[in-house]
Amino acid sequence: MNAVPAVRRISIFDTTLRDGEQAPGNAMSTADKLELALRLEALGVDCVEAGFPASSPNDFEATRAISQALTRIPFATLCRAVRSDVATAVEAGGAANHVIQIMGTGSDVHLEHKRGITRKEAIAELVDTAIFAKSLGVEVLGLGIEDATRGDPQFLQALTESAVEAGADYIPVADTSGCMTPNEFGDLIGQIRTWAPAPVRIGLHCHNDFGLALANSVAGLEAGADDVQVTLGGIGERAGNTALEELCALIAYKGHKLGLSTGVDLTGMYSVYNRLREVIRLEEPRTKAIFGRYAFGTAAGIHQHGMLRNPETYEYVEPAQFGRDRSLLISRHSGRAVLRYLLEQIDVHPDEEQLAELYRIHIAERVDGDCEDMSVVQARLAAELSPAYSGASA
Known part of the structure; x- marks a missing residue:
């Protein structure tokens, strides 16, 4: 007889306002982002990513507004492994209740063709920026790994262990190109978990290029990850991200078998999604899971x-x-x-x-x-x- 797994509460990290907005056609004003952030907080998500403050005045102002308005949950921002990005993020939202995510480079493809730096330099810049962030009093330091799913295991281990030594509280792992299958991704997260043991938290950031973002996220959770980065309706770069509603629906129905639960209000998601559609002028899909016009x-x-x-x-x-x-x-x-x-x-x-x-x-x-x-x-x-x-x- 199979034992029923103990249920653990996972964290829902919502990146609708950051990664979701990066996709073509999804621009939101500061007022829009603030409204949606408050609605997401009311739904029960555990963190709202306000934006990338160093990228634009809009993201800077949105971060400032959201940081002052949220009352129950932390907010997050994204930074490159550059001191000035971190300084700008702290200027926008302060250091308290703020999850600073510093993006490390995880693959040779990105190192060579995007960054033009070596593996050693990538680790050095991540550690330096982490130390700088800590000096500013940042409460939760996230050291993420972009394009981790195309990274060499030896380099990923060095990057992860360096992040832990630098004081990382949180390591988001990105399937940036959406290239992995669930078995592959689960194996990767299981390996990273051994390099970054608790209490360091591991997050999942999956893209949907093969339609596997949800499946990969579940595989990562089963392998020991602590949170999933999601977007309403699965909006985001290219084919989008793991959809908030799909993940929460699956856990609502299968959580007893998976040993997982969330704190999200299921009944309130659809109205927030429809407000998002109004803001970004997104056509109503016919067949999308949970939110499609004819899903039911x-x-x-x-x-x-x-x-x-x-x-x-x-x-x-x-x-x-x-x-x-x-x-x-x-x-x-x-x-x-x-x-x-x-x-x-x-x-x-x-x-x-x-x-x-x-x-x-x-x-x-x-x-x-x-x-x-x-x-x-x-x-x-x-x-x-x-x-x-x-x-x-x-």
Whole structure:
């Protein structure tokens, strides 16, 4: 008999306002970022990344505003391994309640083609910047590893152990190019965990280039990581980041098996996501997990037949858990079962021959390739077949 794992509370580090904004089309004003930061805090995330203060006046001002407004959780900023970046971040948000993330270079590809420095120089600059940050009174020092998933293990070990010796409280590990599979990433995190034992915390920053950000994040958590860097709706560079809602949904349903839990309010996420969509003018996706327009909707007759009897037949994830409603949509793929259901709701009880004719008239030949909301079809049926019916939707 398999033992049930002890449940540990993981930390949710939200980078919607930093990595999420870096993607094309996702610009946010300082006021937008402040509003979203407060909404994210209310959801129960454990840290909000305000931005990269040295990169722009907007990020500087957003960091200042967010650092002054949050009341229950810390905020974070991103810095290069440069003293001036750290000084700017501390100027923007102070040292208290501030997670400074200094980005170390983890792969030879980046060292040679982006930075033009050696491995030894990369370690030296990370350690120097860490010491400088500590001298400014930074409370939580994060020394991250960019492009760790393409790094040589020997170099990653040296970089990690140097970060620990320099006083790192937190080591975020980035799958910057989204290149790993869950087994590979889990193995990497397990190895880094041996080089950076507790109480140093390990974070995960996964990109979704192969659609594996969520799977990789779970593999990393199972290998001993402490937190996951996420974004609402999975927005972010290229194909995006690990999606907050997908991770929290999975842990809500599978946490007892994974031995994981979060403190995020599941029902409030969708409204915050819709506000984010308004801010960045993001079109509503149709099929995205949890947040897609039709994530909890179906137009297939065989599915509708089962769901009308018991939603559990085709619905493992419950929409109400996430502030959503299920929808049964009428299309040419809908069957007679849903039509009979609609008619019964308006006290119309046809025989089989009449039902077939009503199906032909009101669904098969009337509903085009798209679909209609069930309430619209029901109102039309009521108006035509049940004059006494008020016409109100069910």
